[in-house]
Amino acid sequence: MTEKRTLADSLWRLILFLWALSILFPVVWILYQSFRTNADFFQNIWALPSKMNWSNYTKAWNEYDIGQSLLNTLYYVGASLVLGTFLTTLNAYALTRMKFKGRQFIWGLIMLSLFLPGINALVPQYVLMKSLSLTNSLTGLVILDSFGENVFFLMLLGGFMSSLPKDLEESAHIDGATLFQTFWKIIVPLSTPGIVTVAIFKFLGLYNNFLGPFIYLSDPAKYTIGVNMYQANMKMQYTSDWVTMFAGVMIVMVPSIIFYILFQRRIMEGATMGATKG
Numbered sequence: 332m333t334e335k336r337t338l339a340d341s342l343w344r345l346i347l348f349l350w351a352l353s354i355l356f357p358v359v360w361i362l363y364q365s366f367r368t369n370a371d372f373f374q375n376i377w378a379l380p381s382k383m384n385w386s387n388y389t390k391a392w393n394e395y396d397i398g399q400s401l402l403n404t405l406y407y408v409g410a411s412l413v414l415g416t417f418l419t420t421l422n423a424y425a426l427t428r429m430k431f432k433g434r435q436f437i438w439g440l441i442m443l444s445l446f447l448p449g450i451n452a453l454v455p456q457y458v459l460m461k462s463l464s465l466t467n468s469l470t471g472l473v474i475l476d477s478f479g480e481n482v483f484f485l486m487l488l489g490g491f492m493s494s495l496p497k498d499l500e501e502s503a504h505i506d507g508a509t510l511f512q513t514f515w516k517i518i519v520p521l522s523t524p525g526i527v528t529v530a531i532f533k534f535l536g537l538y539n540n541f542l543g544p545f546i547y548l549s550d551p552a553k554y555t556i557g558v559n560m561y562q563a564n565m566k567m568q569y570t571s572d573w574v575t576m577f578a579g580v581m582i583v584m585v586p587s588i589i590f591y592i593l594f595q596r597r598i599m600e601g602a603t604m605g606a607t608k609g
Contacts, residue, residue, distance in 0.1 A: 538590075544557060
């Protein structure tokens with residue numbers, strides 16, 4: 332039995348190592364390619380750079396207008412993150428802490444939406460955005476992503492809130508606190524770990540969101556970083572300046588990598604805590 336368990340553990344370690352390698356290898360490959368010249372790249376794509384060609388990064392920053400697209404992304408992600416997290420917290424509170432007719436029915440509809448592909452909503456969603464004159468607008472994207480609730484986030488935060496003791500709210504009501512005061516001064520502070528977890532996942536999803544900005548933005552000056560790099564990639568069929576493209580990809584990856592390094596422990600702890608409390 333011990334030998335079988337040891338063999339199984341070794342197999343899982345091997346699988347995890349190969350999985351990690353499949354993620355890290357492309358990143359490392361793009362990194363060292365970004366320091367090469369195009370001539371060296373086409374001569375041998377596996378060779379290490381003969382010298383560190385930092386000018387690729389300067390060229391990528393200027394040629395792809397990465398600065399402007401990062402500012403657009405900062406506004407889009409920041410505004411959507413704040414408004415969306417607040418609305419998710421409010422919705423989770425209403426569905427888990429408040430008693431009203433139809434609550435179970437609403438939860439049932441929310442669960443049902445898990446089985447419906449989100450792409451089915453693209454056409455009516457676009458028609459609605461078009462009729463409200465919110466297309467080709469970063470603010471329109473903020474509204475769309477903030478009010479478009481994510482079921483996973485709602486379940487995660489709802490499961491966390493449902494574990495909080497009811498006595499706290501009852502005591503607040505006895506002391507004369509309003510419903511919103513109870514929510515803001517009691518539930519929100521106690522739910523901070525769950526809210527932070529949801530905010531982290533929202534940030535990663537918003538920063539890497541491509542489909543929404545690609546569909547709704549037509550002005551290059553309003554492109555987010557994902558759409559901007561996609562357009563840069565489309566130019567490669569005419570220019571084949573791959574090393575500059577790789578440098579641009581590395582610049583774009585830096586915020587996500589830094590964010591993950593800073594919050595990886597928080598992500599794991601928050602996700603585990605939300606699953607346990609749910």
